Amino acid sequence: MTQITDRSMRTAAFKPEADDDMLICRCEEITKGEIRRAVYEGMYEITEIRRWLRVGMGLCQGQTCTKLVQRIVAKELGVSPAQLESAAARGPVRPIEMACMGNEKGGVC
Amino acid sequence: MERYDLVIIGAGPAGLSAAIEAARCGMNIAVYDENKRPGGQLFKQIHKFFGSKEHHAKERGFHIGEELLAEADRLGVDVSLDTVVTGLYPGNEVMIKKGGQVSHVRGDTVLLAAGASENMAPFDGWTLPGVIGAGAAQTMMNLHGIRPGSRVLMLGSGNVGLVVSYQLLQAGCEVAAVVDAAPKIGGYGVHAAKLARCGVPFQLSSTIVRAKGGDHVEGAVIGRMDEHGKIIPGSETEIDCDTICIAVGLSPMNQLARMSGCRMEQNPKKGGCVPVCNEYGETSVRGLFAAGDAEGIEEASSAMIEGRIAGIACANRLGFLEDGKAKEAVESNEQALDTLRQGMFAPKNRGKQIEKTDEGFPVSQHLLVTGFLGDDEVEVYPGVTHPKGLHPVIECTQNIPCNPCQDACPHGCIHIGSFITALPAVEASAECIGCGRCVASCSGQAIFLVNEDIGGGYASVTMPYEFMPLPEKGDIGLACSRDGQAIGEAEVLDVKSVKAFDHTNLLTIRVPAELSGKARFYKAAQQ
Ligand SMILES: Cc1cc2nc3c(=O)[nH]c(=O)nc-3n(C[C@H](O)[C@H](O)[C@H](O)COP(=O)(O)OP(=O)(O)OC[C@H]3O[C@@H](n4cnc5c(N)ncnc54)[C@H](O)[C@@H]3O)c2cc1C
Ligand code: SF4
Ligand code: SF4
Numbered sequence: 321m322t323q324i325t326d327r328s329m330r331t332a333a334f335k336p337e338a339d340d341d342m343l344i345c346r347c348e349e350i351t352k353g354e355i356r357r358a359v360y361e362g363m364y365e366i367t368e369i370r371r372w373l374r375v376g377m378g379l380c381q382g383q384t385c386t387k388l389v390q391r392i393v394a395k396e397l398g399v400s401p402a403q404l405e406s407a408a409a410r411g412p413v414r415p416i417e418m419a420c421m422g423n424e425k426g427g428v429c
Numbered sequence: 430m431e432r433y434d435l436v437i438i439g440a441g442p443a444g445l446s447a448a449i450e451a452a453r454c455g456m457n458i459a460v461y462d463e464n465k466r467p468g469g470q471l472f473k474q475i476h477k478f479f480g481s482k483e484h485h486a487k488e489r490g491f492h493i494g495e496e497l498l499a500e501a502d503r504l505g506v507d508v509s510l511d512t513v514v515t516g517l518y519p520g521n522e523v524m525i526k527k528g529g530q531v532s533h534v535r536g537d538t539v540l541l542a543a544g545a546s547e548n549m550a551p552f553d554g555w556t557l558p559g560v561i562g563a564g565a566a567q568t569m570m571n572l573h574g575i576r577p578g579s580r581v582l583m584l585g586s587g588n589v590g591l592v593v594s595y596q597l598l599q600a601g602c603e604v605a606a607v608v609d610a611a612p613k614i615g616g617y618g619v620h621a622a623k624l625a626r627c628g629v630p631f632q633l634s635s636t637i638v639r640a641k642g643g644d645h646v647e648g649a650v651i652g653r654m655d656e657h658g659k660i661i662p663g664s665e666t667e668i669d670c671d672t673i674c675i676a677v678g679l680s681p682m683n684q685l686a687r688m689s690g691c692r693m694e695q696n697p698k699k700g701g702c703v704p705v706c707n708e709y710g711e712t713s714v715r716g717l718f719a720a721g722d723a724e725g726i727e728e729a730s731s732a733m734i735e736g737r738i739a740g741i742a743c744a745n746r747l748g749f750l751e752d753g754k755a756k757e758a759v760e761s762n763e764q765a766l767d768t769l770r771q772g773m774f775a776p777k778n779r780g781k782q783i784e785k786t787d788e789g790f791p792v793s794q795h796l797l798v799t800g801f802l803g804d805d806e807v808e809v810y811p812g813v814t815h816p817k818g819l820h821p822v823i824e825c826t827q828n829i830p831c832n833p834c835q836d837a838c839p840h841g842c843i844h845i846g847s848f849i850t851a852l853p854a855v856e857a858s859a860e861c862i863g864c865g866r867c868v869a870s871c872s873g874q875a876i877f878l879v880n881e882d883i884g885g886g887y888a889s890v891t892m893p894y895e896f897m898p899l900p901e902k903g904d905i906g907l908a909c910s911r912d913g914q915a916i917g918e919a920e921v922l923d924v925k926s927v928k929a930f931d932h933t934n935l936l937t938i939r940v941p942a943e944l945s946g947k948a949r950f951y952k953a954a955q956q
Contacts, residue, residue: 343556352551383546387680387701402695406702409687411516414463416526425532426430 334360344392345385347378355389359396366390366407376407379415433459435743436523436536438514438685441469442729443721443736444542445497445506450740450758452504454749459534460506461525463513467501468494469544470722471729473567476592477872477931479617479831481849483765484730487833487870489931491571493729514543517685521716538716538743541686542736545679545700545722550584553639559646563593563676570600578672582649583607584637585676588616593676595623599896604629605670608651610636610658613797617774618827619873625800626950628913633798637673638665646673679726686723689714698776699725709742709759710735718743727776734766772828772850787828788852801911802826804947811854812843818880819863819889823853824949825875837870868893869930878937881945888945889922894936899924900953908940908948917944919951 340353350373363369366389375389376382386406394401412421435451437444440462448460466472474490485493501508509527516524521539525532547562549555561569561577563585569575581602583594586609594604607614607624612634614621621631634654641648653664680701687693691712692705703725704712710720720739721732738759745755770776773783773792784792790810795803802824807813812823821842823834828850835845835853842859845851861878868876868891878891890908900906900921908919919938926934940948 339553342551342553344551346556381684383682384549387548388551402697406683406687406693409684411518411524411688412526413684413688414513414515414526416513416515416531417529420526420529420531423530425530 344388345373345375345378347380347384348374348376350375352392355392356396359393364393364397366393366404369393370407381413381415382407430522431459431532431534433457433534433536434747434749435459435538435540435740436521436534437461437540437542438517438523439469439542439544439721439723440464440467440508440510441542441544441721441732442471442494442497443544443723443732443739444469444540445501445508446733446736447540447542447718447720447740447743448506448508449497449500449504450737451744451749452501452506454741454744456744456747456749458506459536460508461512461514461523462508462510465510467498467508467510470564471497473564473571474592474729475571475596477933478730479829479872480730480769481830481832482836484733484769486831487837487872487931490729493733497733514685517541517689517717519690521689521714536716537747538718540710540736540739540743541704541712541717541719541723542721542732542739543682543685543723545681545726547675548678548680550637550675550677552637554642554646555640557640557642557646558644559642559671560640560673560675563589563674566672566674567593567596570596576600576602577674578602578646578670580605580670581672581674582637582651582668582670583674583676585609585678586611586614586616586621586631586633587676587678588620589679590674590676591616591620591624593674594629595620595627597674598624598627598629602672605668606630606632606651607800608632608635608637610634610654614800617829617873618793618796618802619825619829619875621796621800622802622824622911623874626909626911626913628909629800631798631800636660640673641667646671649673679722681723681726683723686712686719689717691717696725698779701726708763710739711742716746725776728769731766731769734762734769738762738766768849769830771848772830774827774829786826786852787850790826790852793826796826799912804911807946811852812876814855814857815881816857817882818861819878820861820880821855821867822877822879823855823867823871823875824877825853825871825873828852829873831872833870833872834867834876837866839864839866843867863891865891865925865927865930865935868935869927869933874933877949879945882942883939886942887939888942889937889939890945890948891923891935891937892949892951894924894934894951895932899926899934900936900951904953906938906954907952908938908944909950909952910947911949913950915952916947917941919948921951
């Protein structure tokens with residue numbers, strides 16, 4: 321997998337597009353414009369964009385928007401979506417209440 | 430921490446099949462599924478499956494699910510339902526949540542069989558209530574008995590889009606159109622033909638520009654796309670609908686795999702980011718296996734075989750099954766898998782332009798674009814002949830892995846041969862007794878019984894019919910052509926509903942003799 325490491329690759333200015341206010345991550349209500357803008361602000365990795373905007377960190381844990389975000393970022397960077405590393409996956413992969421996390425069978429080992 | 434020989438994540442066809450194999454070898458297994466019911470996607474599939482006998486062809490998906498469950502039960506496999514697997518850690522440690530509690534278990538082997546999730550297609554208004562995934566529509570209709578809307582626009586013409594569109598019609602919805610960005614219908618021609626003869630139009634090289642409506646879908650604007658995927662200005666048209674169904678592909682569930690640290694790859698032929706597996710389904714993490722849609726998007730039939738292979742491999746790994754026996758069992762399953770992965774729609778042929786069938790017949794381009802075969806085109810295929818008297822007419826014209834029609838005929842009228850993707854041919858020397866088994870067994874509803882001359886200038890056409898209410902003998906209605914247009918008057922001569930036909934009714938109509946090669950559907954007169 322070719323990784324995007326060159327941080328100086330983009331020099332052009334952000335150009336608004338007609339559908340920038342379309343929601344992409346519905347759980348966290350993040351629009352296409354916000355994601356595109358993040359790329360112009362220097363975030364080229366899905367993990368960075370995720371931390372910055374919280375895309376894919378809501379109720380569905382990115383099940384719906386991951387591919388869409390990847391496609392948008394790849395298009396802005398002029399690379400294929402397959403070249404982007406997926407965001408790190410961490411447990412819990414489904415949202416759980418804190419009370420439940422605290423209620424571990426057999427205690428925390 | 431509890432410890433099992435095998436922990437299975439997901440009780441769909443892949444997970445259950447693995448559990449069955451492993452239980453047969455005496456392994457101590459835990460199966461977790463977050464649903465309230467085991468069976469995964471299978472319980473939504475009310476249509477008859479393709480394949481051959483060994484793949485449960487011509488059985489409806491949910492029946493296959495029931496058989497799997499019964500077998501798992503018989504072997505004492507315990508499926509823990511309402512149980513979410515929330516993490517997969519080094520050492521094959523699995524974190525589960527059940528009720529208000531989390532706990533950890535360890536598997537000496539672990540199988541990822543978590544299936545897939547639906548892709549979404551963003552367009553202006555895609556978050557409006559009324560825009561739903563095709564899988565969600567299927568869940569509403571087939572599990573909960575709820576009609577998702579009254580007039581539905583389907584985006585996506587792959588098998589999922591085609592099958593769900595047909596089920597929407599069966600549930601009493603109208604399907605306004607099937608729209609696809611590709612210039613050709615993606616799914617099986619026989620599935621498309623079922624829709625076309627009900628009058629559903631296909632709009633290809635097109636996509637949804639906008640969903641209309643204030644607080645729910647009240648219509649859609651679709652537009653034609655140029656070769657760069659841009660909407661051609663002025664090509665937009667409005668479609669009246671209250672529901673938009675999205676069937677633009679599935680993505681393997683991969684969070685748990687990614688968490689485990691196993692090697693992953695982006696593989697478009699497998700539908701996205703999947704673990705890299707060897708021929709037994711084992712990932713780069715020792716003892717961690719993957720099968721079914723989680724290992725690569727395919728079908729329930731292949732998911733079951735992959736599950737079996739993984740189950741056998743796990744048993745072998747832990748010494749529950751000796752090498753020789755394991756090898757033999759894996760090999761026979763691999764053969765079964767290989768026969769499924771043949772034909773025009775095989776994973777290896779995805780994206781290829783195929784102009785001729787294996788036998789050298791031209792592939793109908795008309796079918797790929799409109800969803801139905803042209804009246805003349807159909808004549809070239811080996812399933813279409815015109816002997817005197819009653820005979821089958823088989824409008825199955827693409828190389829797909831399917832052969833129940835051959836097995837169904839007690840008189841050897843239908844020949845496919847040993848290569849299951851071959852086109853079915855009508856044997857000139859065999860005599861058809863009109864039993865109708867072939868018609869009912871055909872998963873693609875592509876077989877008709879025709880008698881071109883029943884006297885008085887009339888012909889009879891028998892067709893598979895899976896709609897309610899059933900027409901009655903003596904009803905006068907309309908004969909429809911392959912594109913769903915009314916072409917003449919039809920009188921219902923017979924309606925046959927036999928238990929062995931498993932809810933495929935055989936409807937025989939009388940039509941003017943000149944329509945014998947055209948009449949392929951029946952509508953009640955008032956519609
Ligand atoms: C509309 C439609 C029509 C289809 N028609 C056909 C057909 O005609 N023939 C055919 O062969 N195939 C067909 N398929 C495909 C088939 O249904 C799937 O390929 C098959 O179900 C995949 O099996 P699986 O076991 O891998 O996954 P699934 O059946 O998806 O099962 C996965 C299970 O894992 C559970 N799970 C997931 N994540 C977790 C977690 N973290 N914790 C606990 N449990 C979890 C899920 O609840 C689910 O029960 C169709 C699919 C669709 C959508
Ligand atoms: S109707 Fe019966 S005898 Fe005739 S082709 Fe079909 S299965 Fe064979
Ligand atoms: S005609 Fe035979 S091969 Fe074709 S879909 Fe029907 S059962 Fe399958």
